[in-house]
Amino acid sequence: MGLMWCVLAAAFLPLFPLSWLFNRAVASLPVGAIQGGAALLLPQLGLALLHLAPAAQAWPRMERDGGMVVATVSALLYAVRALSARDLGIWTRLVLSSGLATIWLAWWAGAPISVLRVMALGWSLPAAVALVLTGVLVRRAGGAYIGLQGGLVAVMPRMTVSLVIAVLALTATPVFSPFFALWRGLGSISVAWLPFWLPLIFLWGWAAGRLFQDLLFGDYRGEPVTDIGRAGVVLIALVFVASVALSFAANGGAL
Numbered sequence: 001m002g003l004m005w006c007v008l009a010a011a012f013l014p015l016f017p018l019s020w021l022f023n024r025a026v027a028s029l030p031v032g033a034i035q036g037g038a039a040l041l042l043p044q045l046g047l048a049l050l051h052l053a054p055a056a057q058a059w060p061r062m063e064r065d066g067g068m069v070v071a072t073v074s075a076l077l078y079a080v081r082a083l084s085a086r087d088l089g090i091w092t093r094l095v096l097s098s099g100l101a102t103i104w105l106a107w108w109a110g111a112p113i114s115v116l117r118v119m120a121l122g123w124s125l126p127a128a129v130a131l132v133l134t135g136v137l138v139r140r141a142g143g144a145y146i147g148l149q150g151g152l153v154a155v156m157p158r159m160t161v162s163l164v165i166a167v168l169a170l171t172a173t174p175v176f177s178p179f180f181a182l183w184r185g186l187g188s189i190s191v192a193w194l195p196f197w198l199p200l201i202f203l204w205g206w207a208a209g210r211l212f213q214d215l216l217f218g219d220y221r222g223e224p225v226t227d228i229g230r231a232g233v234v235l236i237a238l239v240f241v242a243s244v245a246l247s248f249a250a251n252g253g254a255l
Contacts, residue, residue, distance in 0.1 A: 005053035006067075013046025013120070014097040015104055016074040023093050031089060032135020036128035039093075043100055043120040051113055064108050068189075071104035072196045079203035083210060087145055088137065091211060092130040095170055095204065099123035102182060105197065109189045115181065122177035125242050126169035133163050140225045153216045156227040160216055165239050167211060171204035177242070 010018040022042060029035045059067075078098035085091035103119050111119075136159065153160040169176035189197075 003053075005049055009046045009050035009053070010104075011046070012042045013050060013103060014074070014078075014100050015071060016077055016101075019074060019078070019097050019101075023097060026093055026131075027089075030135075031131075031138050033132050035089070035135070036131040039096060039127045039131055040121075040124045043103075043124050044117070047103075047113070047116055047120055050107060050116075055110070057110055067108045068105055068193065071101050071108065072193070075099070075101035075105070075197065075200055076203070079200055079207065082207040083203070085207075088211070088215065089131060089134040091207070092127050092134065092170070095207060096123055096127040098200070098204070099127075099170070099172065099178060102197070102200070105189065105193075118177070119181040121242075122181045123170065126166040126176070126178075126239055129166040129239055130163065130170060133159065133166065136228060151217065155225055159228045162228070162236050162239075164212070164216070165236055167208050169239055171208040172201055173205075173208075177245075 007018065009015075011021040014022040025042070026035050026038045029038055075098045078094045078101065082091055082094040082098065085094055100120065100123055103116050103123075106116060106119060152163075169178065172178040172182055
């Protein structure tokens with residue numbers, strides 16, 4: 001019965017190979033706010049299902065280690081795939097899938113549900129903002145293809161600032177909540193696992209650097225576009241304030 005709940009949860013809280021269901025579900029929705037809402041809600045549904053399974057400590061040691069291997073492989077796989085993504089929406093979903101896989105690591109390590117919820121929100125909130133901004137780019141620039149237009153910082157500075165903050169938060173940059181939630185959630189994991197998940201942070205940073213280089217900088221090669229207005233300021237404030245609040249929650253261990 002416990003395995004059944006884990007399998008069901010893996011479809012909403014992405015875990016390879018069932019993570020394709022999560023990505024297919026989000027991708028099938030209209031680009032923009034609806035995809036962003038799905039990125040917020042689906043992981044919480046997955047956590048609700050996972051909470052119905054027996055606690056990790058009740059599983060045999062071999063099964064716990066096997067679960068951690070699958071979660072580690074999932075996180076690394078999607079982080080590597082994000083390096084070659086050429087669409088902002090796809091990039092966001094891949095990095096989100098990679099980050100959410102670390103929640104399984106924390107669960108197998110015995111982290112409480114309150115910490116898992118903080119971790120899920122920490123990844124989902126900036127991903128939702130990035131997906132909303134993807135919709136803005138699609139509507140105003142005709143697409144959100146990385147490297148096709150370039151130079152967005154020159155023509156859409158407010159959009160650029162909003163996107164940079166969302167991406168930095170999504171890739172677990174220190175100051176933002178995913179970084180602190182990650183350390184708290186994985187704090188009890190044996191040091192034997194460090195060689196596997198520390199490179200994950202490097203891969204996320206590499207993926208963010210490639211995105212910034214190809215999408216934001218250089219010469220803009222698209223049609224004239226209009227920058228976002230006050231909504232950009234709201235998005236910046238939302239991501240920053242929510243990330244700081246979630247960082248305190250992660251450090252305190254409660255939501």
